[in-house]
Amino acid sequence: MSSEPVEDNQTDDVIRVENLVKRYDDLKAVNGVSFEVHRGEIFGILGPNGAGKTTTVEILEGMRVADSGTAMINGIDVSRDPRAVKSIIGVQLQSVQFFDQLKLHELVSLFGSLYSRKVNARELLARVDLTEKSDSLYKTLSGGQKQRLSVAVALVNDPVVLFLDEPTTGLDPQARRHMWELISSIRDGGATIVLTTHYMEEAEELCDRVAIMDSGEIVRLGSPSELIEELLATGFSKSRTVHPADLEDVFIHLTGHGLREDS
Amino acid sequence: MxxxxxxxxxxxxxxxxxxxxxxxxxxxxxxxxxxxxxxxFGGFNAPNVGVVDRSNTPVSTRLISLLESFGSNEALDITVGTEDGLATLLDDGDIDAMFLIPEGFAEGDSKSVISVTADIRKPQEKAVALAVLNASLDRLFAEIEDVPAEFVVENRFGVEESSVEVDEExxxxxxxxxxxxxxxxxxxxxxxxxxxxxxxxxxxxxxxxxxxxxxxxxxxxxxxxxxxxxxxxxxxxxxxxxxxxxxxxxxxxxxxxxxxxxxxxxxxxxxxxxxxxxxxxxxxxxxxxxxxxxxxxxxxxxxxxxxxxxxxxxxxxxxxxxxxxxxxxxxxxxxxxxxxxxxxxxxxxxxxxxxxxxxxxxxxxxxxx
Structure with a gap:
């Protein structure tokens, strides 16, 4: 589907968002948000709960309609043709369970058929390290496995843009690192990734650029190192000494990098 | 698709x-x-009984009214009709039994026999219908002969039963x-x-x-x-x-x-x-x-x-x-x-x-x- 026309000639921006607004009653969940996402990057949207991250992403995914503003993905206006957008993106939603009574390879094939595609379910499951669970029912999966399956399902249509909404929330450190490796490998495969998270170390590890949202607005946008430099330039310094290792490093060191059977 | x-x-x-x-x-x-x-659970209603009155005298009419009013709540649901009509109803399962009052009922000294035809699948209904019929005949006899009903040991009415197989639901x-x-x-x-x-x-x-x-x-x-x-x-x-x-x-x-x-x-x-x-x-x-x-x-x-x-x-x-x-x-x-x-x-x-x-x-x- 990457053969879709790209309107933008100057820079290769796969997503262009201009002045997006979404109100719920008198609450402005998204209040004039604008940004671009370059092709092939991992773009992070950060912010505290209720900052408007999920609403912004759901508008881009064609699941909610903005009150005003435009969102273009690969040259397609989301509000005009949400179906066309949905067919070229992959989506992983927060707190979604799949059908309990289906086996993993059946779930992957089922979602493939919704995009009129015949997918090699076992190969996709192998990509997210679920080969051994291929014939198990969804309900037997652990939290980390469920998250990885939802990534596999999001990849069935070989998407141009992959949206991941808090993909590591609730995972233990091993499962989280494993998910990070998976996300990097998907980017290396050529997809653009839009990621929301409220884990800063996750954003620092994965994202090429981040937008920091608060109260429905983007308060800063840039690469993680730029933003850190910017802050340090104001004379900021941490009140306590930063060790070259932190407690998570200790934890991983003691309990191993390997992914646990059940994570 | x-x-x-x-x-x-x-x-x-x-x-x-x-x-x-x-x-x-x-x-x-x-x-x-x-x-x-x-x-x-088929039969928990009062048995439906069809009565054919070939005699059509005050005595036979009296018997029908005794059957109809038996007990404090009517024990039987009585339909009076012709033999052919009632036989069809019985065959369709719409009634549970049929009583036939013969010609010349209670006339002369000979024994009058009422024939009862019942649905073979409904023994309880048949038993209730027969009990009511016998009790009503005792009452009728007592009225005709003017003796208190409790002294009636044997009356001159007889009952002849038969069953019929029906193919109703x-x-x-x-x-x-x-x-x-x-x-x-x-x-x-x-x-x-x-x-x-x-x-x-x-x-x-x-x-x-x-x-x-x-x-x-x-x-x-x-x-x-x-x-x-x-x-x-x-x-x-x-x-x-x-x-x-x-x-x-x-x-x-x-x-x-x-x-x-x-x-x-x-x-x-x-x-x-x-x-x-x-x-x-x-x-x-x-x-x-x-x-x-x-x-x-x-x-x-x-x-x-x-x-x-x-x-x-x-x-x-x-x-x-x-x-x-x-x-x-x-x-x-x-x-x-x-x-x-x-x-x-x-x-x-x-x-x-x-x-x-x-x-x-x-x-x-x-x-x-």
């Missing part, structure tokens, strides 16, 4: 892998049916098509409500909304699945009824065609009802009572376990328009009388109107998240 196939295959797999669901929707109604069929015949109709209702309402409310709670409907297909098509897959299941349900119950309870079901291709169409139309009706309820109910906690409030009254009033005739007149006039009444009546006619689709016009019309109305409501109230 092949995603419809994929969605339907997936929902069928989900349905059959959930063995509890399969048990409650496919086997439980069958178990209930067999148990009730063997218990045979018994309780199991009545029950089996009704249970099939009930199972279609239960499967439609409860099956749809619980799976959709759960899918919505799990967010999987929202996830489908993120694909180009959208959940509307997922619902089509669900409806096809449920229709298939309601058809299987109807067949299993009817065939179980035929094999275990000896109900002669269908018998012709036209009858099975009618049963199939009725099961599908009834399935569509109650599936729509399930969609409407699951749109209305936000959580599983409200879904269950809401489904029961709608399903239970129909289950008990629409002529599933007992005929609508036993309900008070006022209730009957409402109950006859309930969706389950149309389905149960139609299935009964098709299964027992072998009615073709043309003969089932009123039932099909009733079901069709209900389906259209409820489907329209369902599309308005259904929510994806």
């Amino acid at each position: 092949n995603f419809y196939v994929a969605l339907t295959v997936a929902s069928l797999k989900m349905y059959f892998r959930n063995w509890q669901g399969v048990f409650w929707s496919l086997f439980f109604p069958g178990v209930i049916m067999v148990i009730f069929g063997f218990i045979n 018994d309780f199991a015949d009545f029950l089996v098509p009704g249970i099939a109709a009930m199972a279609i209702m239960q499967g439609g309402i409860f099956g749809v409500v619980f799976s959709l409310v759960r899918f919505r709670a799990q967010g999987v409907l929202r996830r489908l909304f993120a694909t180009p297909i959208g959940p509307r098509h997922f619902l089509v897959g669900q409806v096809i699945t449920r229709l298939t299941i309601s058809l299987i349900q109807a067949y299993i119950l009817l065939i179980t009824g035929a094999l275990i309870l000896g109900v002669s079901v269908g018998g012709s291709v036209a009858a099975w065609l009618s049963l199939t169409v009725l099961a599908l139309l009834g399935g569509a009706l109650f599936i729509s009802m399930g969609l409407a309820i699951s749109g209305w109910a936000k959580t599983e906690d409200t879904a269950a009572p809401l489904s029961n409030i709608i399903a239970l009254p129909m289950m008990f009033m629409s002529g599933i376990f007992f005929p609508v005739d036993v309900l008070p007149e006022a209730m009957r006039s409402v109950v006859q328009f309930l969706p389950l009444t149309y389905l149960a009546d139609g299935m009964r006619e098709a299964a027992l009388d072998g009615s073709s689709l043309l003969e089932l016009g009123p039932e099909l019309l009733g079901l069709g109107i209900w389906t259209a109305v409820i489907f329209a409501v369902a599309t308005r109230v259904f929510k994806w998240e």
Whole structure:
């Protein structure tokens, strides 16, 4: 589907968002948000709960309609043709369970058929390290496995843009690192990734650029190192000494990098 | 279009892998049916007795009035008629026994014999009818001879009994098509409500909304699945009824065609009802009572376990328009009388109107998240 026309000639921006607004009653969940996402990057949207991250992403995914503003993905206006957008993106939603009574390879094939595609379910499951669970029912999966399956399902249509909404929330450190490796490998495969998270170390590890949202607005946008430099330039310094290792490093060191059977 | 196939295959797999669901929707109604069929609740009304009066004298008329007014509540339901007419009623199972008062009853000194013909399948009714007849004859004798009834040891009236085998529907015949109709209702309402409310709670409907297909098509897959299941349900119950309870079901291709169409139309009706309820109910906690409030009254009033005739007149006039009444009546006619689709016009019309109305409501109230 990457053969879709790209309107933008100057820079290769796969997503262009201009002045997006979404109100719920008198609450402005998204209040004039604008940004671009370059092709092939991992773009992070950060912010505290209720900052408007999920609403912004759901508008881009064609699941909610903005009150005003435009969102273009690969040259397609989301509000005009949400179906066309949905067919070229992959989506992983927060707190979604799949059908309990289906086996993993059946779930992957089922979602493939919704995009009129015949997918090699076992190969996709192998990509997210679920080969051994291929014939198990969804309900037997652990939290980390469920998250990885939802990534596999999001990849069935070989998407141009992959949206991941808090993909590591609730995972233990091993499962989280494993998910990070998976996300990097998907980017290396050529997809653009839009990621929301409220884990800063996750954003620092994965994202090429981040937008920091608060109260429905983007308060800063840039690469993680730029933003850190910017802050340090104001004379900021941490009140306590930063060790070259932190407690998570200790934890991983003691309990191993390997992914646990059940994570 | 092949995603419809994929969605339907997936929902069928989900349905059959959930063995509890399969048990409650496919086997439980069958178990209930067999148990009730063997218990045979057929006769709990006053026996219906037809009386042929060939004598037509004041004495024979007196006997009839004694029979009619016997006991504080009338013990017998008496119909007076001609021998031919009553014999037909007996043969159709509309009356349980027939008394024949001979010519010249109670005239002269010879013994007058009343012949009693009873339905062979109804021994209790026959026993009650004979007891009432004998007691009434004692009262009549006491009146004629002017002796206190308690002194009557033997009167000059005799009773001659015989039984007749009839081929009318018994309780199991009545029950089996009704249970099939009930199972279609239960499967439609409860099956749809619980799976959709759960899918919505799990967010999987929202996830489908993120694909180009959208959940509307997922619902089509669900409806096809449920229709298939309601058809299987109807067949299993009817065939179980035929094999275990000896109900002669269908018998012709036209009858099975009618049963199939009725099961599908009834399935569509109650599936729509399930969609409407699951749109209305936000959580599983409200879904269950809401489904029961709608399903239970129909289950008990629409002529599933007992005929609508036993309900008070006022209730009957409402109950006859309930969706389950149309389905149960139609299935009964098709299964027992072998009615073709043309003969089932009123039932099909009733079901069709209900389906259209409820489907329209369902599309308005259904929510994806």
